[in-house]
Amino acid sequence: MSDSPAPTPMQIPVVPTHGATEAIHIGASDLPYISLGDGTHIQVLQIDLAQGLWILKTRFDPGVTIQKHYHTGPVFAVTLSGSWQYKEYPDFMNTTGSYLFEPAGSVHTLTVPADQEGQTEVWFAIYGANVNIDDDGNVTSMITASFILETYRALCAAEGHAEPAVLVIGEEQVNGS
Numbered sequence: 001m002s003d004s005p006a007p008t009p010m011q012i013p014v015v016p017t018h019g020a021t022e023a024i025h026i027g028a029s030d031l032p033y034i035s036l037g038d039g040t041h042i043q044v045l046q047i048d049l050a051q052g053l054w055i056l057k058t059r060f061d062p063g064v065t066i067q068k069h070y071h072t073g074p075v076f077a078v079t080l081s082g083s084w085q086y087k088e089y090p091d092f093m094n095t096t097g098s099y100l101f102e103p104a105g106s107v108h109t110l111t112v113p114a115d116q117e118g119q120t121e122v123w124f125a126i127y128g129a130n131v132n133i134d135d136d137g138n139v140t141s142m143i144t145a146s147f148i149l150e151t152y153r154a155l156c157a158a159e160g161h162a163e164p165a166v167l168v169i170g171e172e173q174v175n176g177s
Contacts, residue, residue, distance in 0.1 A: 021149075032144055041058065052073065055125045071131070074103055074127055075100075077101075083116060087109040087111055104127075112146065
């Protein structure tokens with residue numbers, strides 16, 4: 001058993017959907033990266049529950065492949081380090097500094113080269129749901145903004161982190177406060 005004190009909750013920025021007037025800063029190390037157990041590590045930065053928007057930085061270990069999926073809204077991505085591509089678009093490799101726009105409904109399988117040194121880090125802004133599908137196009141699971149927020153908070157707690165100070169817009173409407 002550790003003698004270190006239990007983590008203390010950080011002030012959670014819940015932003016009202018109307019009347020917000022101040023900028024909110026989140027430092028690079030203010031939120032933990034949490035492992036999803038498949039070589040993917042996420043840092044959730046912002047969730048807008050009303051718009052179904054989730055903004056996160058993701059680190060992928062070399063050789064990671066994410067299940068084939070599509071999004072119900074557009075996705076914007078900036079590669080911060082490393083490289084990755086979609087199996088369905090083998091002629092295009094996203095590398096450090098690359099920008100990618102995905103229209104809603106674009107089917108793809110994200111993969112990171114196995115021979116790459118170090119992790120790939122990508123900033124994503126995702127609108128709507130991530131719909132995972134099998135090879136026949138059948139839906140196997142769905143990830144939404146609220147699901148990713150709940151999952152991130154639960155994994156942070158499981159790893160002993162304080163309540164993460166994710167910027168959340170619209171939570172007061174969902175929780176009735």
